[in-house]
Amino acid sequence: MKTKRACAPKTSRRFDKALSQATLFDGATPIQGEGGTSSNRIGPMNVKRLLSARIEAALKDCGVEAPALVKIASRPEYGHYQADGVMAAAKTAKANPRQLATEVIDHLDAADIAEAVAVAGPGFLNIRLRDQFLAGKLNLEAPLIDKATHPQTVVVDYSCPNLAKEMHVGHLRSTIIGDAVARILEALGHQVIRQNHVGDWGTQFGMLLAHFDDGGADSDSLGDLEAYYRMAKVRFDAEPDFQAASRAMVVALQAGETGARARWRRFIRISLDHCQALYERLGASLGPGDVMAESAYNDALPGVIEALERQGLLTESDGARCVFLPQFRRKDGGITPLIAQKSDGAYLYATTDLAAIRHRAQALAADRVLYFTDSRQAFHFKQVFAVARQAGFAGTGLNLEHMPFGAMLGKDGKPFKTREGGVIKLTALLDEAEVRAMRLVREKNPRLDAEEQAKVARAVGIGAVKYADLSKNRTSDYLFDWEQMLAFEGNTAPYLLYAYARIQSLFRRGGVDPESLGGKAQPSADAERDLAFVLVRLQEMLEQVAEDGYPHSLSAYLYDLATKFTRFYEQCPILAAEGGERANRLRFAQQTARTLEAGLGLLGLETVPRM
């Protein structure tokens, strides 16, 4: 039952705290956001960062260098943002926190942004933004998203199914989350290189080919390959002769024996086509050009061993060639090795990953490599990253970041399986999503014609599955519950899609062409002000996700946006308003629609004009 990265288990052990962090940096310098402290530029910007820069400058004027720690105010009555850094700064400077806070405000140059900055409690700074500042950022003619001033090259390693089998739910999280992060990085102007490190090499393929040769079956259907895999696995575990034949087949394959290669290529082609169809159905932005299979590194593996050897990192242990690094010393004194080459001469998963790092560092010139895999592989990556550093495969300019995620559980809290205990195939999962969504669409809006119902069911069904995953913290295990995700209430795809559809309906009803709405949305009512403050934060949310790889914070943001819009929609009549007020409210509606569409799009969800 082995699969590639997406759900393959491996070791875990740890020796320092870094591993307990949700995102595993391996020690290179963290990414910093862009600078820029001018507030009068048209269009979007990271307001949080702007405020931080201003406050830090003021702190500096007071003789203290410290982070401003700006965040969203914990309660609306405190204002829009709060800065918590003054108290910590006062501590290191041995100053009175409230006094320092007052002094910081005296030195603070933020009149163009904030209408009020006040000291509160033990030394919080509470900041309320000016309506004019908000309006300046709500320009319908400006792009929604700012590009990074220092774009990076980011390799995103995700999805990575095992081609010996059909894609199943175990591949879902990596594909969905990795894809969202890749899109967001791209939207921010970074050069994203998607790498679908598919498993197309190794023992399991030897097994398949050996069984294929024995059995004489020759069907091309993937369903059959699935069955072959199961049978081959049974024989592999039970028959020593078959096991030997499988291993011999791997050797033949790796040596490039033509017959074995041809059959292998046939397996791969069928399986890749199947994956591609699923990516398209899922709305994942992966294509054939993003496939960089394990086998592609085959020729580079001896070079990896050589390089390790040259640097004196290799030690022979029980016939295998291993790297023993002191940071992996256990309590009992032994060191957990990274095995680079087995005693029979074959290479392993770790060897391939080392080769991949070399390739990404050198040929791809990456600044960051993000790995979206099951959290059970945390120790594997910890080790691989450490060895890559030690061997100089990754220089200090390259950030290697494991973005782990938890398991998908069934409603009973146990691993998500079919009733019979088998893995749930992705095709079946998506079929069910659409069927369930279709039932609801028919019930909620029977007036739509059949074609549109199908379209809505697809957007809602697939969207619900993806959003259920994207709205939860990736590091925790999560319960896959149809009723929950299709309840269509709360923080779900349907709620967000509905908010968007309502806005489109508004434009249709009012005969308004949203594209023709220019200018800025100017808040005056409370509901407008609340909405404006959400709208203005898209940029900072995207930058946050680009840095930490947690798309659920973007989901929470979009949910907040949808609720604030709906409140505005209830409180402020739009089409019934007149003159400037009507135009202004239409601008709010349009800016909300743009933001929802962009945000959902970055999460990989498709909007529909009505539902």
Place this chain on the structure above:
RNA sequence: GCGCUCGUAGCUCAACUGGAUAGAGCAUCUGCCUUCUAAGCAGGCGGUUGAAGGUUCGAGUCCUUCCGGGCGCGCCA
């Protein structure tokens, strides 16, 4: 045995990485459709953040111990 990880309302999840009175949805109870889609809105109920200590001006978040769940521990990926 060693290690990683998680434990927040009856349920599913948040809490911007140490900040102010721990927030949402579901469920339950109460209102709101001849007025822009009620797949909606407004409100009520619901918490010793697994337990006990500790650090700190300040702890769901950091440290220690314990309890409980998941996972991983050299030639599989």
